[in-house]
Amino acid sequence: MRHLPDHILLTPQQMGAADAASAASGISSFGLMERAGQAVAASALRHFSGAGRYAVLCGPGNNGGDGYVAARALADAGASVAVYHLGDPGRLKGDARLARQLSRLPSQPLENYLPHPGDLVIDALFGAGLARDVPRLVAELIDKVRQANVPVLAVDLPSGLCGRRGRPLGAAFAAVRTVTFMTRKPGHLLLPGRSLCGEVEVFDIGIPARIVLSVAGKIRENRPDLWRDLLPEPESDTHKYRRGHLAVFSGPADKTGAARLSAMAGLKAGAGLVTVASPDDAMPVNAASLTAIMLHRIDTAEDLETWLHTAKLAAFVLGPGFGIGEKAKQFVLSLRDRPLVLDADGITSFRESPPELFDAFTGGESHLVLTPHEGEFSRLFPDLAADEDLSKVEKAVRAAERAHAAIVYKGADTVIASPDGRAHINTNGPPWLATAGSGDVLAGMIGALLAQGMPAFEAAAAGVYLHGEAGKRAGKGMTAEELAAQAGVGFSA
Incomplete structure (x- = not known):
């Protein structure tokens, strides 16, 4: 035995x-x-x-x-x-x-x-x-x-x-x-x-x-017994704010779908409230497509600062369809003290100045989750990406240490790493997860777990695993919308 x-x-x-x-x-x-x-x-x-x-x-x-x-x-x-x-x-x-x-x-x-x-x-x-x-x-x-x-x-x-x-x-x-x-x-x-x-x-x-x-x-296979005890479980007296308010930032009017996928996945994954923070030009298209998910206009960093001081917001997702540039950087820096999942365009916006991102989130307990695929990883960590002697695990761990963030180094063998050297290799994701919008769903699921109080590394590891389980339930030929619909069913292990 x-x-x-x-x-x-x-x-x-x-x-x-x-x-x-x-x-x-x-x-x-x-x-x-x-x-x-x-x-x-x-x-x-x-x-x-x-x-x-x-x-x-x-x-x-x-x-x-x-x-x-x-x-x-x-x-x-x-x-x-x-x-x-x-x-x-x-x-x-x-x-x-x-x-x-x-x-x-x-x-x-x-x-x-x-x-x-x-x-x-x-x-x-x-x-x-x-x-x-x-x-x-x-x-x-x-x-x-x-x-x-x-x-x-x-x-x-x-x-x-x-x-x-x-x-x-x-x-x-x-x-x-x-x-x-x-x-x-x-x-x-x-x-x-x-x-x-x-x-x-x-x-x-x-x-x-x-x-x-x-x-x-500190290398493990990503399995539920590593983080199961930290999964949020609603109690009889739980109300929506106790389950956390997740905010997902939308891109412009012609790029709103990714944020809505993240938001729906976040709602399904247990966040008590989810709001799409939308620029003014995208408000009509977002309003026409949202029901249980709320909508709030945010155009500038000043708008965001005001919102942060007036709303009970527990965690944020920024990047899916947001657009690359100075606006993304300003928003991220405004969120430096908040739990944040930074994905896609949010990551790429710092390709010219990765230390600016890393320095903003140093100190204290890590509350930033970065979710790069291979190309995005190479933009933030070009030296690590180019080092053929390092394993994917070693690259992810060094990146996590440098960024003071939980790293979700995506791929068919996704690696989740913590600044303290822990690393989990994920194995349960079916191959059909490689489809447009799948990463947006993952970002929303991790964001929901952050909003409910899970630490960054455990939220990232659990989110990746549950994303794989959702993919299994959705089945071959799934769309990202079908994947998001499965985001809250749980897991079998």
Whole structure:
């Protein structure tokens, strides 16, 4: 039975620290390898029982040791097994050397492997610890296996895939299934790694939970148990103002739809009141389209300042369809002391002067949520966006620290980061969320949670997850209007 929360993720470096701490505590490192290899063999027999041959590819390190154990277990079960080694097996050390000796199976050089119909490749070449491009020999073999359409079962992580960044290092196997140990790595969740891992099994090989928790950093999969207790729940005596008043800023008359999407999503997601703050020229079109959502004219920064002093406003969304320019900057700076979701045009308005935005929100508890997609992220954080050595998680965390804001770095593998170093990788969003207006709905949902009193990071994480659940309910072919209609149904977890 696993005793670790499923949302914990370890980087390859942290997993190495867990292995070392486990050995230092007196736990047999070979015993861990034995259990790992046996788990791989069991998965191979369970999920690929029809394979005519199990081709086990063993690398020069401990991942290869897992492969030798798996090969022995498969042979003991009566399966047809062929073992191939990378490098000189005579140079193996420690547990990997012992695993090869105990297997007593002949092996051939890796270059001798030719994919056959009916094969299952068990990839035990490198695992999660690889930090350089794969050798040409391995890249060529990966291509051969792909062309032959032979299924791959990966040990720990498909070889060639960076466990920290989720990116191929020159080339990487595309596995049908991956068996990893104790916890998943960021590379299992970040793209394109997620698509290269296939189904991921996590097997407990016996490292104590206390050791894993002691080395774990602040990266998690975005799951409800991380923020569920902070979700606002209306009580019997709750009234609309206690549930928070959310204001969403509209653009000009020909660009009002995005703000209305955000406003509707905010209302559905639980804000007690929602008002669209509209310029004068857009008042008629907004008035014709709003019922439960209120409308207030705001043309200038002076209008906004007056409104802030006379209305009970809990949180704000600025950016969807608003327009890029000085007006957006003035409005944002007027809101420096208020909970704010800054999206789209609001972000781009600061592309020439990102420090002006960051400096305005420094100090105190973070109350700014930035929701950039890839292009918008590069406008605010060009140096981070260009750094290929950083993972998406690392980029988001550094951006959050710099901006003193919760960052929602959007994409199919959205990362939510906090200035204190916490980062959640989101995985529940269906691919059809990639549609016009989806981001406007997300901004409104996060804004509603801010208005109800959730802290910025937790509001952002919850909003992203609930947005994914809303997308599932809306279904394939959904429109943003249909997505917004699902924004308040809740989640199943």
